[in-house]
Amino acid sequence: MQTEHLESHPETFIRKWIFSLDHKTIGLQYMFTSLIFLLFGFSLVLLMRWQLAYPGSALPLIGYYLPDSIAAGGVMHPAGYNALGAMHGTIMIFLGVVPLGVGAFGNYFLPLQIGAKDMAFPRINMTSYWVYFIGGVLMLASFFVPGGAAQSGWTSYVPLSILSPGQTMWLLAMTFLITSSLLGSINFIVTTLNLRAPGLTWSRLPLFVWAQFVTALLLLFAFPVLQAGAILQLLDRIAKTSFFIPSGLIVGGAPVEYAGGGSALLWQHLFWFLAHPEVYVLLLPAMGIVAEILANGTRKPIFGYKEIAGSFCFIGVLSFMVWAHHMFVSGMKTSLSYLFMTTTMIISVPSVAIITCFLLSLKGASIQFKLPMLFALAFLPMFGIGGLTGLPLGFTPTDVYLHDTYYVIGHFHYVVVTGSLIALMGGIYYWFPKMFGRKMNEFWGKIHFWTTIVFMNGIFFPMFIQGLAGVQRRLYDPTVQAHNLVVQPTNVLMTYSAILLMIAQIPFIVNFFVSIFKGEKTEDNPWQATTLEWACPSPPLPHKNFEKIPTVYKGPYEYNVPGEAKDFSPQHLP
């Protein structure tokens, strides 16, 4: 209804690029914004890494330009370090990876892959982006308000977070981000349920759509609980309620002015009830992208389509029952640990099944090592490390020692950075021709790929060594404690790897922007792929995508069908 209305009028600049209702423009807005946030979040950690490698020494080049809330006289102070740590986590997860995986790729390609003209609710879609944008701006602004940014980690454990400066802005910004995710997920769910092209049954859906659909359900059911927790924490701060303040707190020698009676563990339950599904929100879209690229690069139907889709759903359901494995040493009842250890071990089985299916897809293939394929292939061993190192963390006897050490940091960075982020970068290379009608440069892409992989491992692998040596996380100066001294040299290695990783992104950024304007022009289906997004022009037509809504005749990955001349057989051709 609204789409036809819009087509008939020439659009103003503002309607077309700022307050656009077109899912593709909104997807691009999400992509540019989230990439900028990723870069920013990464720069924050470079500052922290310098402090870890050379504790107490002045930050080179930029130390004197940092705000007082972070550094004094060019040297970072502990409050600044804690603020950077909290903001790095928050920005990377809530403003970087999720908006890139869900907001950008989901918005742009979910409607295309199901053959829809647009999302079900274009206005809600636009609102979702702008609410996210406001949340991001609030989050950044918190560095410059008196008291600085939040200092209690991205987990914001109470009562520390309630008693520290900066937390109010964090909670307000989170409220916006949560609202944005909710609006987005409603849109995704209704679109997938209602707007699929004729003939596109559930068993013909591309795996990327399956992944986005399960992700949207996770966001829908998990985020409101954090919203509740955030509101309670906000009231604790501004209205002096004591939901999370236990009786008899004495801070700095004086009793706090709270009625008391609250529970500090309640926050952790509310938080992890969101934040464990959140891990799969980070991961599932990436797995969906890997499935798309693998099928394309191996030129054969993906192995175990039903098993993978089933595993996505199984992970989706089970991810609501594992949250307390983050709390084995939190003081929670020890008997609860048995339950959560068991569910955690069970949830690893579908992940193993997915990896197995991906690996078996290589068998009998005809592998083309194109640029996106490199990223998809790198995802497998890298996510493998991330997944496997999750085992000792979900297993209580080993978690006692490894909990809150650098082992945990290494584990989730392998999952999210070398796993998700590598796959998302592959997605950018894979879908760039569809978004802009041009290809990214292959040579510079390969340089970007190899340097990125090497330096990422240079940062994250030593974290396991540190973790096994017992180095705790979130230490401003690890050299104060004797058990951290032996492995301190690894911090220097990690810091230089991080700086080099930042430099390695320059070819990507330059390649990206140059290719938008000057890249090699491509046809509509440069990778000779089968799914519906390749059935429309590149870039797709504004507000309607397809010349005519396609009809779907077959499954998503029909490559090398016996008896056909071409090695691919698109879904929309009979």
Next chain:
Amino acid sequence: MNQNYGWGLPVQASSYAGKLDGSLFLLHGVMILIFVLWAFYMIFCLIRYRQKNSGRALYSHKTPLSSYIPDALMLIFEIWLIFFVGIPIWAHIREELPKEETSVALHIVAEQFAWTMHYPGLDGKFGKQNPSLINADNPLGLDENDPDSLDDIVSVNELHLPLGKPARILLSSKDVIHSFFVPEFRMKQDVVPGMNIPIWFEPTKLGAFEIGCAQLCGTGHYRMRGDVIVQSPEEFENWTKSKTKS
């Protein structure tokens, strides 16, 4: 440099450290095995099924039953792991508290950014505490009018323990969440305000070890450290006597 620490795990200094390390080695062995198998299979496929070597790809939608073997093996391994390794060890370290008669009982109170050890002293009874009496000299707010409190020992950031006798510790916090971490004992437990959390361990090695805080507790988190001093029972008794007032 301290002899207790190196590039791997710190030395084992408690009765159950060996058990925990055993499961850590077991898991890492299995993880490395799985990873190597995956990697070899993947490298083999990448070479064997390159477009150059492979020609036309195989078209198949079948998922043979054998492809479930890895998942099934994983499930069996994990069930074995939980029921035969995980649950017994966890029950041992968290639920089988040693008897009071045979152990050293004490309280540890965490605050920003120090650990205060509170021993009951010779009478074995902890004195009454009153929050309003808390000051720099009396970090726990011990009530001096209570006879039980007279022989109590309060020691800041220094935990003395006798060798070979289990320690039963009740952890509590005055302000925010801390985490009691002694790497050599493989001991870690969050200290949560509003809760009293019992833990136990048995030192098996003489010497000085380190207490760290493992949960972000504010700007001084990194320097919130203490020492554990494990002494022979005689030395420990001497220390107790020397610390007792009057």
Next chain:
Amino acid sequence: MNQPETIEETVTGIPNGKLGMWVFLSSEVMLFGGFISSYVVLRTGSGFFPIPAKELLGIPLATLNTFVLITSSVTMVLALDAIQKANQKGLIRNLAITILLGFCFLAIKSYEYPHKWHEGITISSNLFGSFYFTLTGLHGLHVIGGIAFNIYILVNAIKGCYTQDHCERVEYAGLYWHFVDLVWVILFPIFYLL
């Protein structure tokens, strides 16, 4: 926004708006679920959770409020029923009554709040007060949202936007309003009666 609604063909046969409303309400269930389970956990588990005497709570007034809200649900059903029978006047009348009852609920609440405050039940007095004001306050915000939605529908109804075949928005407003009622039906016993 006032162009006549054309409902596109959808795969499930359910209009997008209706499906979207149901999906939205399921997330609202999780939101209130988070709050109410926090309340239950602390009320049963906290060592310091004083519960005020029943006389201070003003049960009669709250019962009246429950009655007001349930009646408004009934009139909302009647409004939808009217337009489905092409009865424009019935739609407008019943919608107007629903909105009035909504305001009536808010009026009673705004009498209750300062009253409780005077009796020492404030948002920071203790956990009961905190939960009471947080949850009923959040519910009150939902009531205000529902009234706004209903007024928007009423304005359109007076303009004659809805017909027998195109009254989906009335239905969506009804779904939301029933949800708001349902939340109150849960909040009322857990705060006043238990």
